[in-house]
Structure formats: C-alpha cells, structure tokens
Amino acid sequence: MAVHNESIALQGRLTAILGDRVTTNVNIRDQHGHDEGYRLGQSPDIVVFPDTTNEVSAVVTACADLAVPMIPYGVGTSLEGQVMAPNGGVCIDLSRMNEVLQVNQKDLDCTVQAGVTRRQLDQYLRDQGVFFPVDPGADATLGGMAATRASGTNAVRYGTMRENVLGLTVVLADGRVVKTGGRARKSSAGYDLTNLFVGSEGTLGIITELTLRLYGRLEAISSAVCSFGVLSAAVDTVIETIQLGIPVARIELLDEVQMDAVNRYSGLRYPVAPTLFLEFHGTRSAVAEQAELVGSIAAEHGGSNFQWARDEQDRNALWRARHDAAYACKALRPGCEMWPTDVCVPISRLAECINQTRKDIDQSDLVAPIVGHVGDGNFHVVIVLDTDDRDEIQRANELNERLIERALSMGGTCTGEHGIGLGKREHLVHEHGDAVDVMATIKQSLDPKNLMNPGKIFMDS
C-alpha cells in the first residue's frame, strides 16, 4: 500500500466490517509475516480477524476494490513461506473461525470452519467413535492443511488432504462465496473444484469451511520398530509390504543420523541404523496378523530388533520418539534453525535417492538427518542450519537444489507435502513445464488482479 490515503481508507472499511478485529500493531504484523520455515519474515500491513464467511467475503470485497493483496493465515505452520507478505497487504487470520459445525457419525463426515486445528478436531471427535486421519505433525489448521495439500505419517493408508476433503466453502477474489463438492461420497457432477482449491495455497480464494471424511475408530492399534543393516533393506521391506496389500497405517523411515539424534534427545538406546517405525490398524487379530507378516518380511531382509508395542503406553513412547525427531534434530545444534526439505519419488527409486542424498549431505559438511514417510516415497532432509552463516546457507541451498534435481530425474516431485510457496516456484516450472502455464491461466481467470496471496506458486507475479 504505497499510497497512505488508500491505506487509511481501507482501514476504515475494514473497521466498519470487523470493529476492533483490525490491527496494524507491529508485533502482530511481524508475527503474521513468517512461518516455520527458516526465511526472514515479510510482514503484512494490516491483520484482520474475521469470525464468519460473510465477514471474510466483506474483507475480500474491500481489499479487491482497492487492489490490495490478501494473505490467508491459519496458525503459521507452513514451511515454504506461504503466509509471508512480500507485497504487503492484508493478512486474513482465520484462527477465530474455529468451530466444528457438524459431525455425522453414520456418514463418517464432518464440517468445520477453516481455523479448527488438527488436534482440536481430534479432541472434539474423541468420544464419538470416529477420527480424522491426516496428521502433518504440526498442529496446523484444517484450512491451512487443505491449502497446502498436507499429509503426514498415515497418508500411506488414509491418503492426503486430496483424498479426505469432500467439500469446501471458498471466498473468491471478488468476494463471491461458493461451495464446492458436498457430502456425497462420490460425484461426477462437473469439474472437481474441491481439488482445485486444495493445494492452491490461497492463490485462488480463501477456504473458510471444509467438509472432511472421517473413519470409524479402530478396535486395535499396534506399533512396531525394526532396524536394518542397510537402508535399501528397509525400503525393500516397505515395497513388499505394500505390494502384498498389507494395509499398514504408518510406515516411517529414520536414517542412522536421525536415530542417533533421537537416542540423544530422548535418552533411548535404539540401534544407530536405518529404522522403520510401523503402525497397524484394524481388528485385534488383523493387527496381529499384519505385524507378524511384516515382521517376517523384515526378517527376510535382515531386519533385527523387531519390537512390537501393543499397549497404548509402549505405543505412545515409540511414536513420541518419532514425533520428537524434529526437536531431536534441533537439539543437535542449539540455537540453529531447521530447514526440512521435502521430495517424493517412486518408491523403487527411494533407497537410491536417499543413499545419494546422504553422501551429498556428508560431502556438504552439513548436519542433516533424514526422515521419511517411506510408504509414499516421501522424505525430508532436516538441515540444521546456522542462519547467521552465509556459507552454510549457500551449501544448504545447493544441497536442496541437487536433491530436487535428483528427485525429478527419478520421476518424483519437488514437494510431497509442504507445497511451493515462495521457495519452490522455479522448481515447479522445472517439474511441470507447460502445465504451469495452464495453472497460471486458471489463476488469471479467477484472480485477474492477482490479489490472492500474490507471489506464491508463480514466479512472475
């Protein structure tokens, strides 16, 4: 907002809509100008806190009239700068829109406002015999998870946000409110707008409500952990498990560096070796059979120390170690930031991709454990970064470039679940070529003034 008068005019209009839920407080603006990535923040000019879809629509209409950029914001757990404001503008914080609107146990669906977080929904559903499976680790909002097409540890069984959002309410760039999808389990009624908005990172409109698939709570859950002499043996175990159709719910890989970090951080004594963490869902006997089958596949591949955690306490301890992987990384170098990269390759290339990447990390003289949602071929190199060291940042950048190039050359993608944001716009072009022009054409048709989260996904905006 270069012109001061326009800024005053906009503040006036926003205040007329939202009263005191409009702020230019510098701390609040700065807090909204960065996410959990390592980049320096870029703050919006104004932050607003709407309570309803209609208020979001009124805010968008006001911003559109004055051609001011709009950035939707949940809780700021994105990793590629999705919430940053490189062109200033109005940050639309949806965290007050945190109501669970409807739960339909029989139909296994629910409708929530976009600001409901994953844990909040989990808590809400706890006594209702149902659960929502997508778990990206962070306690992100469901609106934000949809916007970045998030997934996480149990996508191998339950899919990502792509498979688990049935419908959306979206405020478009001109303030119109549309509903996409619906409560039917499947539909062939016209274009799949739901999946166009899922993953669009706020560049096509602002998601204000979501209808989500739920799943019945399971009779039994059990977990297991197993270590391997070489990484390819762990990956081959996963490939065979999935080919056999064993419906494993989680299957996570931690490399030896990550296991060392986990041991140090959590005071554990796991072997410092490539390790699989697994979880099985189903009836008691199905879970037992699955664990047994995977155990024997693992044994054939030289897996050892297969530990099975049937009761909740053991299971929680095991997954706590997995979930603490990020903190364990950070503890390796106190005061440093984490930069989790994010590629995904066809699983037949995964061992090769990780092995080459491990060599590359070692040669780059960086501290960077590897952790992966291995059932999907998705893995993260968690670079522990001294952001004051420009040389180190440069080496990290180069490592990331080579990693993405490697993944693309193997038929993979530059991002499995973190999205494009500011960080991967060139890589998107590298990966999708002319298809990015098609994306840009759609963006232009729905947001001709380029006001919806400008600068994200596309290079030229």
Place this chain on the structure above:
Amino acid sequence: MAVHNESIALQGRLTAILGDRVTTNVNIRDQHGHDEGYRLGQSPDIVVFPDTTNEVSAVVTACADLAVPMIPYGVGTSLEGQVMAPNGGVCIDLSRMNEVLQVNQKDLDCTVQAGVTRRQLDQYLRDQGVFFPVDPGADATLGGMAATRASGTNAVRYGTMRENVLGLTVVLADGRVVKTGGRARKSSAGYDLTNLFVGSEGTLGIITELTLRLYGRLEAISSAVCSFGVLSAAVDTVIETIQLGIPVARIELLDEVQMDAVNRYSGLRYPVAPTLFLEFHGTRSAVAEQAELVGSIAAEHGGSNFQWARDEQDRNALWRARHDAAYACKALRPGCEMWPTDVCVPISRLAECINQTRKDIDQSDLVAPIVGHVGDGNFHVVIVLDTDDRDEIQRANELNERLIERALSMGGTCTGEHGIGLGKREHLVHEHGDAVDVMATIKQSLDPKNLMNPGKIFMDS
C-alpha cells in the same frame, strides 16, 4: 460446419495428418453419434482415428484453426450423451491408442494410452501380480473412465478414478500437449490439474495418456450374499460395517424387483427381497474374519440366507448374477431400452431415499429395478423404457427429476458416476449454484472458442 468449403479444407488438413484414418462414412459417423444412453444420436461430420498424442495435437490444431467442434470418443459406453455431437464437428476416436506403455510393479503404477479398455488392462496385468481396481461394469476405455470420473462396484474400498489417476497427458484446445501429475504417490506441487481434467468430460482437453495406481494381487478373495426383510436393515448393516472399518471391497444392494429380474434371467432362486452382495479382499484369515464380522452384523439386522462363496467358481457365479443385473432388467421387457439413473446420497439417508423412490416408481407405473453401490450411497434406478411410448418417456423423465430433487434435498449429488453430459446440465446448476460459474470461467479460460466437446456440462454453450 455450415460452410462447405471449410469442411473440404478441414478434411484436406486432417487427411494430410492421418492419411486414410479420416472418414465421413455415414455409418461410422452415426455409430459415433450416440452412447449407451437412450437418447437419439447426433452424429459428427467427420470421424478421425489418431495413433499418437502428436497426431491428436495436430488434429486439434487443425480444428481450432477452423473453429470446428471436437468430441473425444473411446468406445461409446457413456450414458448421458457425452459423445454426442449436437453441433457436429470432428469426433476424435482414440480406440487405436490402446497400448499399455509401462507397468511398474514395485511402484504399483502403470501408464497407458487413453484407448486401452478396462478389460484389456486387466488381461495385461493378470500375470504381473498387480491389478487396477476401478470397474464401472462396461468395458470402457480408461480415457473415457477418467473423463467421466467413473467408478463402480469396488469404489467403497479403492476409490474412483479421482483417487486412482496419478497423472495425465492432455491435448489442450489450442493443440498444446501438457503432462499433469506424475509418478510420485503424492505431491503438493501446484494446482491439481489431474483432478481438473478427470471428470471434465472432454470439455477442457483430450486425455491421451494416463498414469494409474495399481494394487498388489490379493492372497484371498471371498464373496457373500445375504437377504433382508426390509431395505433399511440392509443399509444399516452396511453403515455398521463401514463404521467398524471393515475394509469390504464391494458391497452392492439389489432391491426385490431387481432380485426377481435376476432370478428370472439367470434361473436362480434367491429370495425376492432386498439383498446385499459382498466381496472381501486380503489374506485368507483376514477375509474369513471380515466375512464373519459382516455376517454377524447382518444377522443382528435380521439378514438371512448368508451364503459365503470362497472358491472362484462360486464367486464368479454370484458376481455373474450381479453383473447380469442390467441384462436381467432388459429381459423384463424385450425390445425396450434401459435408462439407468444415477444419484448418490449420504449413506444415512440412503434407505429413506430408496424407499421413497420405490414408491414413486410404483406410482409412476414404470418397470424399474434398483441396484446400488451402497457403500458409497450411490444407486441406479434402471428404468426399462419403451422409447416409442412418449407418455412413458415423460413419466420416466418426471421420475428422474423427482429422484434428483430428492437426492439433492438429502445433501446428495445428481450423479455419482455417470457424469453430466447433455442430460444433467440443469441439475448441475441446481446442485452447485454459483460454483458452476467458476467452472464456466475455467472452461472459458482454457477453451475460449468453446470447441472442446461443446454443449456438454454447461447449458449455455
């Protein structure tokens, strides 16, 4: 093509591209002007038979230059007029593009040309330890199945084309060739163009290649059939089964009229009552456990005659009866056409919706069995229609209108798997309201001259 000279010019250009794979033969044109719906055909002016994506691109460029409509065609098994040519133009028959290009067993994916049919792919994969699950009944092409977002009997476990297409090659309205998605199991790289083209019925571009998810062949499959005193008991059995997370692979409902037809047609003696056909996939013991669990749920709801078919011969006999349901309907009135309607509702409303519809059918004095993919809440009223009887057509139309209205009022959709085509354009507006404007904006941006399958999905084109 009103202007004769232009038609000659176009034929010349097409012949230069395809040689003798261009025809104006009236029989071939007529054959390409209708699908398996009951509507009178509308023939294209020219039919072409490209062999490659590049040839499709050249054909599209030629048609675009002369502003001639293009209609993609697989094998013509659509049901809502998707392949008809209300504005004439060039039918692009993709049936010669029937090569399986790549199968990756380890990654559980394959890439095929759009003209490969479902059964052809099934045959091709038979000895490779993998299978593609989506089965709409008809031996449709995979390109056509993607274009209409088809599904069928085992969507309840494996999803629809929406969940099972990983990537596409598409020829756009101006002849550009783009690739969407890829072989990674998941990706957050930009807009989900794959799912924009899946279900777009050829109105945004022509699908020429598809990368599909595959699944490992299962150790054991077993089937079961069970009849119920009242329909709601069958539906409640399904609801409980799904809530318990029992991964049933197929769960089909046939109403008493359909069962009577099946008995007559196939010389069987099933009880004339609402009946569930089920299938279980997994390990031997998992399948046994699933069947037992569902059997006891069914028993609690008064299900009787629970027959379990473990060996392949029994199983095939059972599913043959289900698959012959359509022919059984047709045999009820020799010489008549079938009009299968297609709605989908939240499963909690399914029994109510089917019961009201059954009453409506009886009052309309129509012959119309009901068969449903009940795990998804999707069902078809198969109206057996004397197309020479205008009064009967009118009654059938009115029945369909009321059925759709009923489904929408229950939070459902006007089509679960057949698509919009020519037949449901008004219903699409009724269902999705302003969101249809968003679809039209996208259509306009990618096909500004409205040449890609014009008249389908949208009213005003």
